[in-house]
Amino acid sequence: MDRVYDGVKIIFLTGFMGAGKSTIGKIIAEKLNYKLLDTDAKIETTKHKSIAMIFQEEGEAAFRSYETDVLKKLPVENTIVTTGGGIVVNEVNREIMREKGSIVYLHCDIERILERTKGDTTRPLLQNKSKEQVNELFLQRKPFYEDADYKIDTTNLSISEIVDKILLILNEYRSK
Numbered sequence: 655m656d657r658v659y660d661g662v663k664i665i666f667l668t669g670f671m672g673a674g675k676s677t678i679g680k681i682i683a684e685k686l687n688y689k690l691l692d693t694d695a696k697i698e699t700t701k702h703k704s705i706a707m708i709f710q711e712e713g714e715a716a717f718r719s720y721e722t723d724v725l726k727k728l729p730v731e732n733t734i735v736t737t738g739g740g741i742v743v744n745e746v747n748r749e750i751m752r753e754k755g756s757i758v759y760l761h762c763d764i765e766r767i768l769e770r771t772k773g774d775t776t777r778p779l780l781q782n783k784s785k786e787q788v789n790e791l792f793l794q795r796k797p798f799y800e801d802a803d804y805k806i807d808t809t810n811l812s813i814s815e816i817v818d819k820i821l822l823i824l825n826e827y828r829s830k
């Protein structure tokens with residue numbers, strides 16, 4: 655597809671772990687011929703370490719500062735950025751995203767999140783956590799996620815339905 659959305663700045667997909675940001679962002683970037691940048695993947699490549707190892711060896715604060723570094727260096731247009739689930743926690747990250755683009759929040763109920771991430775060992779903040787603890791983390795972050803330009807409740811939607819909704823949003827955005 656041509657770059658029909660030229661002129662739109664960066665589109666950030668935000669949301670909790672397992673909401674589908676990386677999966678959906680990849681499909682949208684392919685459909686629109688946009689660049690794709692996944693902040694988690696970028697950090698792992700740059701640091702030559704898995705996220706789990708970064709958390710273990712350097713701690714969460716170091717990881718959050720790496721997220722800020724990635725956001726500061728983003729290209730300015732035709733890019734879908736799929737963010738890490740906790741990127742919104744840091745105020746400076748929220749400011750950079752707001753300044754550089756539009757934010758689409760992919761909401762998903764915790765029960766579904768837990769189904770999707772069951773058995774996953776790559777997300778340090780989900781290891782050995784009860785449903786209540788995961789929900790607590792989600793509730794702490796909720797106001798930051800909700801501070802987005804668009805919100806999609808993905809809980810009962812298929813991947814292709816979510817992709818279609820985002821494409822509609824981008825069309826609407828473009829015609830403003």
Ligand SMILES: Nc1ncnc2c1ncn2[C@@H]1O[C@H](COP(=O)(O)OP(=O)(O)OP(=O)(O)O)[C@@H](O)[C@H]1O
Nearest residue numbers: 670671672673674675676677738739770811812813
């Ligand atoms: N709408 C959906 N329906 C069914 N499965 C989904 C849906 N969205 C995502 N998934 C599945 O859920 C899992 C987690 O998705 P994904 O890795 O894209 O989440 P994420 O939001 O990028 O998480 P993280 O914040 O940890 O990076 C994947 O296995 C993906 O295929």
Ligand SMILES: O=C(O)C1=C[C@@H](O)[C@@H](O)[C@H](O)C1
Nearest residue numbers: 671694738739740777778779
């Ligand atoms: O929600 C979070 O804090 C995280 C989500 C993942 O995308 C990774 O960025 C990492 O596992 C931390």
Ligand SMILES: [Mg+2]
Nearest residue numbers: 675676694737
């Ligand atoms: Mg992801």
